Amino acid sequence: MAGICLADIARDNQIEVPVDLRRDKGWVGQLIESELGALAGSKPEQDFLHLGVELKTIPIDHNGKPLETTYVTVAPLTNIQGMTWENSLVYHKLQRVLWVPVEGERSIPVGQRRIGTPILWQPNRDQARQLQQDWEEIMELIALGKVDKISARHGEVLQLRPKAANSKALTESIAEDGSIQLSNPRGFYLKINFTQQILANAFS
DNA sequence: AAGTGATCATAG
DNA sequence: CTATGATCACTT
Numbered sequence: 292m293a294g295i296c297l298a299d300i301a302r303d304n305q306i307e308v309p310v311d312l313r314r315d316k317g318w319v320g321q322l323i324e325s326e327l328g329a330l331a332g333s334k335p336e337q338d339f340l341h342l343g344v345e346l347k348t349i350p351i352d353h354n355g356k357p358l359e360t361t362y363v364t365v366a367p368l369t370n371i372q373g374m375t376w377e378n379s380l381v382y383h384k385l386q387r388v389l390w391v392p393v394e395g396e397r398s399i400p401v402g403q404r405r406i407g408t409p410i411l412w413q414p415n416r417d418q419a420r421q422l423q424q425d426w427e428e429i430m431e432l433i434a435l436g437k438v439d440k441i442s443a444r445h446g447e448v449l450q451l452r453p454k455a456a457n458s459k460a461l462t463e464s465i466a467e468d469g470s471i472q473l474s475n476p477r478g479f480y481l482k483i484n485f486t487q488q489i490l491a492n493a494f495s
Numbered sequence: 496a497a498g499t500g501a502t503c504a505t506a507g
Numbered sequence: 508c509t510a511t512g513a514t515c516a517c518t519t
Contacts, residue, residue, distance in 0.1 A: 312515080314503055314504070315503080315504070315513095315514090316504075316514045317514085318504090318512080320511090321505095321512055347513095348513085359513075359514060360498085360499095360513095362511095362512080365509070365510065395514085443498075443500070450499090452500065453500055454510095455501085455502080455508095457503090458500080458501060461508090462508070462509080478510095482498090483498085
């Protein structure tokens with residue numbers, strides 16, 4: 292697919308190209324899933340379970356730098372006692388990722404955006420350590436009932452941010468006194484500097 | 496311009 | 508609502 296533009300992939304899959312992504316934010320990802328035959332659908336599993344590979348498209352600028360953070364998974368806000376890094380959803384999803392860079396600048400019409408060279412990545416020792424450290428720190432705050440005090444500034448490479456239809460959506464979380472309260476759902480995201488390093492390392 | 500918080504579509 | 512796919516858009 293490298294070098295091909297999205298309109299070509301869309302035509303092959305009989306999918307229409309939207310004018311912009313405001314109402315089609317997951318369009319590029321789903322287009323590539325369709326092209327590659329990913330099977331997970333909306334299940335919380337790796338896209339290619341049989342290969343142990345997660346597929347992620349990543350929007351880049353003309354210098355190859357990511358334009359956005361990368362969503363990983365929803366964050367569990369209750370029933371997290373006994374949960375460890377090794378059995379977390381973040382750990383499993385990031386075991387192996389096929390990154391598919393796609394031009395993402397809004398000045399380029401969606402259909403004309405080109406696909407870059409895909410990168411099959413596994414976290415190296417340092418990356419794994421950074422991810423685990425951030426995950427454990429964030430999960431501890433959640434366990435202590437401080438989810439509503441966590442901002443996207445926490446974490447060096449992994450951050451916690453809202454992941455919901457809007458700011459009014461509610462889900463159960465742990466309160467500071469240990470009881471159940473309602474909070475805006477959150478998700479884990481990889482910060483731009485981290486994914487930028489992944490892409491850079493692949494070409495060095 | 497970067498970074499954080501908010502949001503959009505869809506399936507089950 | 509939860510989970511998938513993410514990008515938008517406002518604030519700093």
